[in-house]
Amino acid sequence: MSTLWSGRFDTEPNAAVFEFGASFRFDRRLFEDDVTGSLAWAEALANAGVLSKADADAIIGALHGIAERGRTDPAWVSGPDEDVHSFVERQLVERIGDAGKRLHTGRSRNEQVSLDLRLYLRRRIPLLQAAIRRLLRALASRAAAAGDACMPAYTHLRRAQPVLVAHFLLAHAAALRRDHERLAAAAAEADALPLGSGAVAGTNYAVDTAWLAARLGFSRVVANSIDASSDRDFVSAFLHAASLAMVHLSRICEDIIVFAGEEAGFFELSDAVSTGSSMMPQKKNPDPLELVRGKTGRVVGRLTGWLTTMKGLPSGYNKDLQEDKEAVFDAEDTLAGSLESVSVVVEGLVLNRERAAAAASGLLLATDVADYLVGKGLPFRRAHELVGLMTRRLLEAGRDFASLSIEEWQQYSELFGPDVVARITTRASVEARQTPQSTQPAAVAAALRELQGWLDGFDGPR
Numbered sequence: 097m098s099t100l101w102s103g104r105f106d107t108e109p110n111a112a113v114f115e116f117g118a119s120f121r122f123d124r125r126l127f128e129d130d131v132t133g134s135l136a137w138a139e140a141l142a143n144a145g146v147l148s149k150a151d152a153d154a155i156i157g158a159l160h161g162i163a164e165r166g167r168t169d170p171a172w173v174s175g176p177d178e179d180v181h182s183f184v185e186r187q188l189v190e191r192i193g194d195a196g197k198r199l200h201t202g203r204s205r206n207e208q209v210s211l212d213l214r215l216y217l218r219r220r221i222p223l224l225q226a227a228i229r230r231l232l233r234a235l236a237s238r239a240a241a242a243g244d245a246c247m248p249a250y251t252h253l254r255r256a257q258p259v260l261v262a263h264f265l266l267a268h269a270a271a272l273r274r275d276h277e278r279l280a281a282a283a284a285e286a287d288a289l290p291l292g293s294g295a296v297a298g299t300n301y302a303v304d305t306a307w308l309a310a311r312l313g314f315s316r317v318v319a320n321s322i323d324a325s326s327d328r329d330f331v332s333a334f335l336h337a338a339s340l341a342m343v344h345l346s347r348i349c350e351d352i353i354v355f356a357g358e359e360a361g362f363f364e365l366s367d368a369v370s371t372g373s374s375m376m377p378q379k380k381n382p383d384p385l386e387l388v389r390g391k392t393g394r395v396v397g398r399l400t401g402w403l404t405t406m407k408g409l410p411s412g413y414n415k416d417l418q419e420d421k422e423a424v425f426d427a428e429d430t431l432a433g434s435l436e437s438v439s440v441v442v443e444g445l446v447l448n449r450e451r452a453a454a455a456a457s458g459l460l461l462a463t464d465v466a467d468y469l470v471g472k473g474l475p476f477r478r479a480h481e482l483v484g485l486m487t488r489r490l491l492e493a494g495r496d497f498a499s500l501s502i503e504e505w506q507q508y509s510e511l512f513g514p515d516v517v518a519r520i521t522t523r524a525s526v527e528a529r530q531t532p533q534s535t536q537p538a539a540v541a542a543a544l545r546e547l548q549g550w551l552d553g554f555d556g557p558r
């Protein structure tokens with residue numbers, strides 16, 4: 097095996113240890129980015145007068161050929177090479193000989209690998225964001241279809257207050273919107289050109305880094321070559337964004353698992369996303385949702401594993417940093433697969449209005465009863481106490497507020513007037529909310545319109 101560094105050694109590397117250190121089996125995913133970076137580097141060297149025009153032209157022509165070959169035949173990007181950088185350089189030298197051997201002048205793989213991963217994330221993050229928008233689209237469409245349907249909102253997994261089903265769906269959308277932003281922030285973190293850093297101290301050739309940054313679409317150049325050789329904050333930011341997105345997906349899944357189960361029955365899962373049991377013929381299991389919930393641990397593990405790798409590193413490049421790529425690729429693949437599965441589930445989710453509405457009435461209107469009394473002048477703390485007593489009595493009798501006659505209401509307090517009957521309903525409860533973030537139907541409709549407008553701004557109206 098020929099390596100980029102064999103001159104220093106008088107024996108061949110140990111095969112097992114070489115294989116252990118090689119990264120080509122996974123960093124081949126950076127092939128396109130490695131060629132992109134090398135094309136720009138060749139141009140920068142030519143501009144600086146380091147490469148002759150003829151050599152630069154030969155390198156650029158050959159790199160285009162290598163890129164084309166890799167595009168049309170991805171399986172070709174493989175071999176005994178240590179990493180993708182060695183592979184591209186070997187191909188280049190096989191094509192054009194000595195001119196190819198001039199490309200690495202003034203450059204180190206330390207900055208090259210950072211550049212490649214930055215370019216990679218810049219290409220791939222927008223695809224994850226588009227996948228998030230597909231799920232947001234699905235939530236928005238289910239919210240629109242739910243109309244004025246109500247369900248309980250829960251605290252402590254106990255029925256708390258009635259809300260619109262749309263409000264519940266938009267709650268998950270709100271979290272996913274933050275994930276979309278967080279991914280944009282990770283892309284912005286990656287948006288700095290590391291070239292010019294050399295192995296650690298900078299490069300001896302007068303390459304115009306500002307020109308290179310613009311040429312490769314970066315908005316800035318790194319500030320310090322030592323920092324740049326081991327700065328992977330953009331990897332940490334990406335893994336954190338991916339982890340939180342998975343945490344949010346996991347919570348969506350958990351809600352749907354519970355609310356589409358036999359006990360709640362607010363939703364029905366489409367058969368196409370459900371699985372059966374090998375033994376119990378009646379079972380309809382939410383496997384994809386459970387799997388996304390399970391895989392969340394894997395992505396969070398990638399983040400914590402990566403931060404643990406970083407924490408003890410001395411400054412400058414260290415081979416430990418090679419662990420960044422598998423973490424990024426695995427987190428990316430897991431998040432992409434999870435987003436697609438959850439989108440399909442949500443797109444096919446059917447609401448059972450009656451079951452949801454039935455669960456959204458009854459004693460969870462207690463806060464509304466207390467607020468009614470507050471409206472009649474009773475201090476809230478006294479109202480709370482009185483409604484607590486009413487609740488206790490109603491529970492003992494197996495009844496709820498809706499079954500009380502006006503005489504019975506008035507036995508608890510003379511402040512209850514005939515209007516209480518109309519006021520203590522699920523519908524009146526949601527309509528009584530006053531704030532823009534509440535489940536008040538006009539507020540929810542405005543939130544849904546805002547989301548749809550935001551989505552249309554990216555992908556056009558559907």
Ligand code: ARG
Nearest residue numbers: 119179205206209415417418
């Ligand atoms: N495969 C290496 C990585 O992923 C590339 C950089 C190698 N640099 C070095 N000095 N060995 O980090």
